[in-house]
Amino acid sequence: MKILLHTCCAPCLMAPYKHLSQEHELTLFWYNPNIQPYREYLRRLRAFREYTRRIGARVIEDLSYPLEEWLYKASILSKKSNVLRCKFCYADRLFRTALKARELGMDAFSTTLLLAPYQKHELVKELGFSIAKKVGVKFHYEDMRRWFDESEDMARKAGIYRQGYCGCIFSEADRYWRDKLDF
Numbered sequence: 001m002k003i004l005l006h007t008c009c010a011p012c013l014m015a016p017y018k019h020l021s022q023e024h025e026l027t028l029f030w031y032n033p034n035i036q037p038y039r040e041y042l043r044r045l046r047a048f049r050e051y052t053r054r055i056g057a058r059v060i061e062d063l064s065y066p067l068e069e070w071l072y073k074a075s076i077l078s079k080k081s082n083v084l085r086c087k088f089c090y091a092d093r094l095f096r097t098a099l100k101a102r103e104l105g106m107d108a109f110s111t112t113l114l115l116a117p118y119q120k121h122e123l124v125k126e127l128g129f130s131i132a133k134k135v136g137v138k139f140h141y142e143d144m145r146r147w148f149d150e151s152e153d154m155a156r157k158a159g160i161y162r163q164g165y166c167g168c169i170f171s172e173a174d175r176y177w178r179d180k181l182d183f
């Protein structure tokens with residue numbers, strides 16, 4: 001099957017690519033306007049480029065970065081709940097991936113967001129299937145969490161940059177700021 005695999009970052013790509021490419025023809029899709037600040041975005045993009053060149057993967061990059069619009073929407077939702085904010089963030093990336101898959105005549109789309117246990121797995125899965133229906137391209141679901149430790153290990157061995165937080169400034173604050181500083 002020809003799959004357009006949305007890739008959130010290089011470390012989360014490694015084991016999924018290794019396993020999925022044994023059965024499917026993968027094209028990787030970079031679209032991650034949720035990564036802040038911009039220097040961090042560039043750092044993760046460079047890691048993605050470095051690794052995909054190393055393995056000779058087919059890649060498509062969408063480098064859209066609508067910072068004001070993204071932060072405006074995410075801030076409103078974040079005040080209500082983190083789940084709503086992440087739902088918007090997942091849906092934005094999955095929808096763009098599904099549209100690209102349809103444009104390219106792919107059989108299906110999927111995402112490496114299904115790898116990390118700290119992502120809202122059921123929400124990503126649910127959104128994947130509902131967006132597939134709307135766009136008319138199959139969503140290829142895999143419970144990639146079984147490959148998480150392997151992927152982490154591969155990233156460590158490959159010397160690829162591994163980030164410390166999910167992506168947006170809210171997740172950065174959750175990781176490094178809230179309840180952690182003692183002034």
Ligand code: SF4
Nearest residue numbers: 086089166167168171
């Ligand atoms: S925590 Fe992660 S998934 Fe949730 S909004 Fe931020 S970048 Fe997106």
